[in-house]
Amino acid sequence: MSGAPGIRGHRVSGAPGIQDVARVCAALDRRAFLRGLGLAAGAGLLPTGCDDAPGQFAPAPDQELLHLTPRSYAVLTAAAERIVGGRGADWIRSRQVDPGAHADAFLAAAPAFAPPLEQALLALEFAVFPLIGKLRPFTSLSEAGRDAVLSELAGSRLELKRMLFGGVRAISLLGFYSARETHALIGYPDPDQVGGATIRDAMTYPLDW
């Protein structure tokens, strides 16, 4: 198995899932610095080419996005690859699973979450320099570079940075694990799966098992 190396050095308890997307959004939404960063990015005040989504992680040319911008889609995809880790990272890289598309669909159903998450993704894209001292956007970093940024956020003493990581982690895992095709990766049996685990398997066992 050629999995992503993962984020080493820091174990984090982020907060994905729908409830935790809400939780993290609430925190991020109140952070003026994130809003400022988002505005600055939008105005092209931050370094490096901010106009187009990096090709490696960009949405397909004919892909219609309802809430995410091409750039925030790319940031999410780049982050999700590292956050999901393992074989899931391979699946994201090979586009077998598209967490950006699933996250976009989620935001279409819950549009209130879109602005803070957009800000969080932009902040991640353009906050590389203060975190690891490189003047490059997150999406142009190597796998190791992206891991370093995420680790810096996750293990930060500053709550704001940890919350930023929590927000990106939340939407990444939501985007990935809400895709039905990921069930095979984690052994979750689909109802129409032949030969998979059954309810009976869950209900029978030796009493001292």
Place this chain on the structure above:
Amino acid sequence: MSRHLRSEAVVIGSGAGGGPAAAALAESGLDVLVLEAGPRLSARDFSADESEMRLRLGRALTTADAGQSLYAGRCVGGSTVINDCLCWRTPPEVLDSWRREYGLVDLDDVNFGSFVERVWRDVHAEPTDRSHINRNAHRLELGARRLGWAAGPMWRNVRGCAGLGRCNFGCPIDAKQSSLVTWVPRAERAGARVLANARVDRIRVEAGAVAGVDVTTLHPDTGAPLAALRVDAPRVCLAAGVLASGSLLQRSGIAPHASGRGLQFHSSVYVTGRFREPVHGYFGPTMAYAISEFSNVNGHAGPGYMLENTAVQPLQTASVLPDAGELHARAMAALPHLAHTVVVLRDHTRGRVETRRDGSVQIHHALGDDDLARLRHGMTRAAQAYLAADAVEVHLPVHGYGPVRNESDLERLALIPLDRSRLSLVYAVHLFGGAVMGGRREGSVCAPDGACWDVRGLYVTDASGLPSNTGVNPQITVMANALRVAAGIA
């Protein structure tokens, strides 16, 4: 153009507080209109798609400090559609406290108990037999047995449960006896009308008496406002859920001294065990077994929490497992081998609901140090139970804490400061207060009979009227109180 309806009684909400009230009032002969902000779905609409159903059936919220997440039902049937079917009678210590501390003198084992028994029968509470204790629950059972802790199967309101593991997404075979399949149809059989996608914006008061409600109808798919609706009614039962009820009182200018206050939770955290053998925790009843050793009700004198097994669904599990990258992927890849236990704390912390100028709700509730310490205690005990049940490793929802493989790995937990950002996965699973009953007008919204002190004809029948948390899953208590209040109206 605004539509106009009349009714003898309006019930705002259709869950554990609204459903029984609507049924009781309709059966007493009143013309009842039930207004529910969420959509009306039925068994055929309930899919196994975890994220889709969570979005359709409820809404996610958070406390103002982002320290806790909440998920409230928003559909016909309310939170009873997405709960875990657990049934507990109101503990005698809780009733005693309500009588002594809050002046609810009629809420004794006989008076209140008779309503509890009616609900118990009407929602078909039944013991969970051996055949419904799945491997997930059995792991907790085994740990409790080996440690000698008080524990047992819980009672559930089900008929013909097939163990699909989808209680939280809406039961697709109507085995769960939620308000959607019990109280609401019963109210309709007695003539009640149920209007879904109808959000109450304001309770109208004229000359000290309730005059009706102002409503906005919502698009069933998008939730976008469609039209204004005015309803005239001399009786209004408020059962919109703790957050919405308190907020609606505030928006209506009713009982400003007490509305939104007295908020209290059962806060919870998840502990995950990984076992050598497959557990298949996504199948079977979502919750079935509880360790009550550490409870402080029903004769126990513990620190005040329950340990209850809970289902292992993909998205939820991704949420509660710590770590990221390779570590997270490895834990997720073991999904069939995972079991979850939730620590359900009887909080001491009190909070309040505030309605902002734009009408949105802000929840002020920051867990106090004492509650955080008891959550830490609960996590430790849950991990010990799983280790006693031969868990290979246990995952705690704490920043920077690796898998626990033995008792000594738990010792470090005492050294970790559990502020909101380190203990990020805290869920408020049950909510109480915001429009509380009390023996005195000061500090309460309602009299002990549920009637609003300030507005004639207005009653509170949901958990917002309860003056404190119960230490056990509260749906039976809420339903019983709704029947009790409704009996005084009809």
